Amino acid sequence: MNTIHRKIIHIDMDCFFIAVEMRDQPELYHIPAAVGGLPEKRGVIATCNYPARQFGIHSAMSSAQAKARCPELVILPSDITKYRQVSSDIHSILKQFTNMIEPLSLDEAYLDVTHCDHHSGSATLIAQNIRQQIEAKLGLTASAGVAPNKLIAKIASDMNKPNGLCVVTPAQTPIFVSQLPVAKLFGVGKATCRKLDKLGVVYCSDLQKLPLSELHHNFGKFGGILHQYCRGIDNRPVNCSRIRKSLSIEHTFSKDISHFDQLIPHAKHLITQLKQQHQKKAKHRIIKRVGVKLKFADFKQTTAEITAYQITLDIILPLIRRARSRSLKPIRLLGLSITFDTDNIVDQQQQIDLLWAG
Numbered sequence: 383m384n385t386i387h388r389k390i391i392h393i394d395m396d397c398f399f400i401a402v403e404m405r406d407q408p409e410l411y412h413i414p415a416a417v418g419g420l421p422e423k424r425g426v427i428a429t430c431n432y433p434a435r436q437f438g439i440h441s442a443m444s445s446a447q448a449k450a451r452c453p454e455l456v457i458l459p460s461d462i463t464k465y466r467q468v469s470s471d472i473h474s475i476l477k478q479f480t481n482m483i484e485p486l487s488l489d490e491a492y493l494d495v496t497h498c499d500h501h502s503g504s505a506t507l508i509a510q511n512i513r514q515q516i517e518a519k520l521g522l523t524a525s526a527g528v529a530p531n532k533l534i535a536k537i538a539s540d541m542n543k544p545n546g547l548c549v550v551t552p553a554q555t556p557i558f559v560s561q562l563p564v565a566k567l568f569g570v571g572k573a574t575c576r577k578l579d580k581l582g583v584v585y586c587s588d589l590q591k592l593p594l595s596e597l598h599h600n601f602g603k604f605g606g607i608l609h610q611y612c613r614g615i616d617n618r619p620v621n622c623s624r625i626r627k628s629l630s631i632e633h634t635f636s637k638d639i640s641h642f643d644q645l646i647p648h649a650k651h652l653i654t655q656l657k658q659q660h661q662k663k664a665k666h667r668i669i670k671r672v673g674v675k676l677k678f679a680d681f682k683q684t685t686a687e688i689t690a691y692q693i694t695l696d697i698i699l700p701l702i703r704r705a706r707s708r709s710l711k712p713i714r715l716l717g718l719s720i721t722f723d724t725d726n727i728v729d730q731q732q733q734i735d736l737l738w739a740g
């Protein structure tokens with residue numbers, strides 16, 4: 383029997399925010415440069431270019447630490463409006479090939495080109511054409527992965543970064559996946575990795591040896607998913623009607639906060655801002671859960687969540703208390719989030735458009 387394999391492309395822009403800035407200020411190409419918050423304001427790095435990465439600088443590192451590693455690092459403020467416009471231009475290029483597009487963030491998307499006729503249906507040539515157009519029209523480089531499913535396509539797009547293409551055919555998939563460290567698999571974070579390490583699992587080839595029952599026993603439902611992923615099997619569709627599931631906002635304090643009462647005005651301000659975002663980006667969506675995130679002075683973070691239909695101080699403060707009780711360290715950052723009810727959507731197309739617009 384002939385199995386029909388899907389053709390999935392994952393596109394990921396290289397060093398996205400700073401790449402846009404380097405294009406607009408070419409003198410930045412050869413010096414360490416980043417987009418992020420100011421060190422004096424306790425900002426963090428959003429992303430940085432390769433000269434900066436050589437110093438060990440990376441996303442989410444504090445700008446102060448980045449400057450300590452590389453004093454000549456140039457840090458530019460984030461211009462999100464500009465990045466959204468570029469993202470929308472990228473989307474226009476992708477749309478030439480298919481409507482089966484699932485945006486993951488401003489700089490990343492999956493495409494299902496299984497039924498696309500361009501380039502005689504060659505996913506490899508389509509991916510190359512997309513990368514060429516992004517470079518010619520936008521002056522930016524993108525990396526792409528081509529594979530029979532989303533799991534492998536995303537891992538592949540990272541293989542030849544920057545400005546690279548990696549194609550994994552259905553026939554190559556079993557070998558490709560068996561050589562991967564399990565940490566590369568979607569959903570395998572630090573905690574799962576540690577647990578797998580204790581079971582003697584480092585590579586997918588090790589994971590393949592564990593029986594399904596043992597995976598279920600250790601990881602519950604996710605055990606079944608791991609059993610498939612480590613064999614390169616992933617049946618998740620490219621979800622082109624993906625809609626925003628949540629909204630979040632956060633603030634890093636100019637000085638760490640030790641007293642609970644000092645958090646209250648910040649919480650009030652963030653609630654107002656999050657309500658405004660809700661109005662702007664997801665007007666008719668019904669809130670299902672409300673959450674808080676705290677980052678402590680040692681950069682450890684924790685979250686607390688509750689089922690709620692609105693975001694108010696009465697709901698937020700007990701959550702902050704709960705999260706606060708987990709550490710004695712002063713607080714560096716407060717974040718708030720709302721999760722939407724996905725069963726109850728008023729205007730789906732509008733939501734999709736807004737997701738793409740960021």
Ligand code: TTP
Nearest residue numbers: 394395396397398399400428429430441442489
């Ligand atoms: P990424 O695709 O993760 O990173 P990148 O495009 O900068 O670099 P790479 O070439 O390795 O893909 O994220 C896309 C953009 O999202 C990034 O340019 C800045 C922003 N971002 C943050 O603001 N904070 C973060 O912690 C991360 C990871 C990304």
Ligand code: MG
Nearest residue numbers: 394395396489
């Ligand atoms: Mg990227």
